Amino acid sequence: MSKLTVVVGAGMAGITAAYFESRKGRKVILIDSDERAGGLLNSDFNFGHYFDYGTHIYADTGISELDNFLHGNFSSDNCTIHTIIHNGNYFKGVMNSKSGYVDASVLPLNEYNQGCSELLSMPEKHPADNLQNHLIGKFGVTFYNSIFKDVVAKYSGVSAKTLAVNAVDPFEVTRILAFDENTTKRLTKTEMYNAKLGLHTKGNSSQQNYYPKHGGVGGQIFNLMRTLDKMGVEFRPSAIITKIREKQGRVYEVVTKSGSIELDRLIWTLPNSLLVRLVGIKEMQSAPPLFRNTGLFDFVFDKALNSNLMYINVYDTKLLSGRITLYQNMTQSEVYSCTVEVLADHGVDLKSKISLVLDELVKMDLIDKASSCIFRQFRPVGAGFPVLTTDTAEKYNRLNKYCNDYFRNIVFLGRTPSTFFLSDVLVDAYHKLVNQD
Numbered sequence: 153m154s155k156l157t158v159v160v161g162a163g164m165a166g167i168t169a170a171y172f173e174s175r176k177g178r179k180v181i182l183i184d185s186d187e188r189a190g191g192l193l194n195s196d197f198n199f200g201h202y203f204d205y206g207t208h209i210y211a212d213t214g215i216s217e218l219d220n221f222l223h224g225n226f227s228s229d230n231c232t233i234h235t236i237i238h239n240g241n242y243f244k245g246v247m248n249s250k251s252g253y254v255d256a257s258v259l260p261l262n263e264y265n266q267g268c269s270e271l272l273s274m275p276e277k278h279p280a281d282n283l284q285n286h287l288i289g290k291f292g293v294t295f296y297n298s299i300f301k302d303v304v305a306k307y308s309g310v311s312a313k314t315l316a317v318n319a320v321d322p323f324e325v326t327r328i329l330a331f332d333e334n335t336t337k338r339l340t341k342t343e344m345y346n347a348k349l350g351l352h353t354k355g356n357s358s359q360q361n362y363y364p365k366h367g368g369v370g371g372q373i374f375n376l377m378r379t380l381d382k383m384g385v386e387f388r389p390s391a392i393i394t395k396i397r398e399k400q401g402r403v404y405e406v407v408t409k410s411g412s413i414e415l416d417r418l419i420w421t422l423p424n425s426l427l428v429r430l431v432g433i434k435e436m437q438s439a440p441p442l443f444r445n446t447g448l449f450d451f452v453f454d455k456a457l458n459s460n461l462m463y464i465n466v467y468d469t470k471l472l473s474g475r476i477t478l479y480q481n482m483t484q485s486e487v488y489s490c491t492v493e494v495l496a497d498h499g500v501d502l503k504s505k506i507s508l509v510l511d512e513l514v515k516m517d518l519i520d521k522a523s524s525c526i527f528r529q530f531r532p533v534g535a536g537f538p539v540l541t542t543d544t545a546e547k548y549n550r551l552n553k554y555c556n557d558y559f560r561n562i563v564f565l566g567r568t569p570s571t572f573f574l575s576d577v578l579v580d581a582y583h584k585l586v587n588q589d
């Protein structure tokens with residue numbers, strides 16, 4: 153009888169793991185607590201439109217067998233292929249269509265000049281113990297105080313002083329637009345400035361990014377699950393795990409509300425805090441990590457939105473809106489809809505903010521005066537963006553080391569506080585399952 157692998161979590165990490173595991177000739181059972189697979193790569197259909205939930209785009213990973221599985225079926229017939237992702241940002245009441253990075257040139261002239269001179273003179277290496285020191289070391293105290301301090305607070309809800317260095321990487325708070333295009337091009341030839349400055353235009357990229365023409369980004373999940381089904385992978389949706397049994401670090405049984413599964417190998421794509429709780433390792437149990445109160449606001453208009461950007465990062469701290477995704481530019485078709493991600497403190501009733509978020513789109517001049525909103529909806533996101541404090545990061549690393557040292561037949565994959573972007577999650581899965589096995 154072939155060996156049985158149980159994969160827990162049918163997000164993209166679990167789906168990819170099930171594929172590579174099954175290719176080794178192993179029997180694979182993929183389980184998820186949700187009724188659908190895909191996790192944070194999904195699309196919801198309403199009012200004749202698809203609204204993505206989480207990630208919006210598939211990017212080439214550069215690993216051909218991984219790319220073949222993920223999007224080998226994509227072509228210009230069924231997919232819009234982008235070599236450049238057109239991002240913009242909105243900061244201090246100004247729309248910048250050049251880049252997703254925050255634009256320092258909208259600051260008052262004296263602050264801007266002072267900030268640029270500090271930025272150019274900051275040392276190359278700036279190791280830091282928290283995000284505040286990291287940002288001051290990288291960009292200088294003026295840009296920190298006039299830009300990053302409030303932007304970090306908007307996205308994370310806490311002061312940068314309490315956060316880990318990489319806590320706001322998902323929001324592109326890693327570089328800055330500070331000089332004109334030519335100066336930036338010259339400066340970024342030096343590694344030190346390249347790490348700080350965002351380019352105005354992204355230039356030609358060899359990386360392909362794919363957005364399906366039908367079904368939103370989540371439409372591809374159906375195809376991936378069909379591939380798994382043909383390979384004999386068994387998918388068990390709506391499965392609630394109540395216990396995981398192990399002996400001396402070797403897991404031998406996963407117990408769910410609808411029965412037990414005996415296994416040889418476990419692929420775990422969820423937080424390790426849940427694993428130690430289900431196994432019952434009391435000394436490693438602690439409070440689960442805090443996530444931002446996250447919501448998605450979807451709108452459909454009767455006319456096109458006033459922008460050719462695919463994403464807009466709203467850094468403006470007077471506005472609630474976070475990243476805006478414009479489907480008309482993702483699909484390059486007459487789909488006049490958008491999704492606005494909003495991150496807020498717990499206790500904020502996000503659903504009640506839908507009119508406010510719509511007003512913000514008007515304020516940013518994205519909606520023409522003659523245009524009407526013909527559909528709106530709110531979707532909450534559970535466990536979206538973690539608040540990565542230095543304390544959480546330290547606990548996470550300790551738990552991660554413990555789990556890696558103790559368990560002998562578990563492969564740990566999936567999104568972690570330090571591996572957020574989908575391609576990083578997938579490349580990590582590939583290396584662990586194909587290269588290191």
Ligand SMILES: Cc1cc2nc3c(=O)[nH]c(=O)nc-3n(C[C@H](O)[C@H](O)[C@H](O)COP(=O)(O)OP(=O)(O)OC[C@H]3O[C@@H](n4cnc5c(N)ncnc54)[C@H](O)[C@@H]3O)c2cc1C
Pocket residue numbers: 160161162163164165166183184185186188189190191192193205206207208209391392393421422426446493533535536537565566567571572573574575577
């Ligand atoms: C709002 C938002 C926007 C994002 N945008 C981008 C982006 O633009 N680009 C990008 O690269 N990345 C983006 N990401 C991150 C990206 O979506 C993730 O890195 C990626 O989808 C992670 O895949 P995963 O399989 O590790 O986790 P998930 O997609 O979270 O999948 C985990 C799966 O586990 C299941 N599960 C949970 N608990 C249990 C349980 N107890 N038992 C069994 N199953 C369980 C869930 O139902 C889910 O299906 C975004 C994330 C969010 C929240």
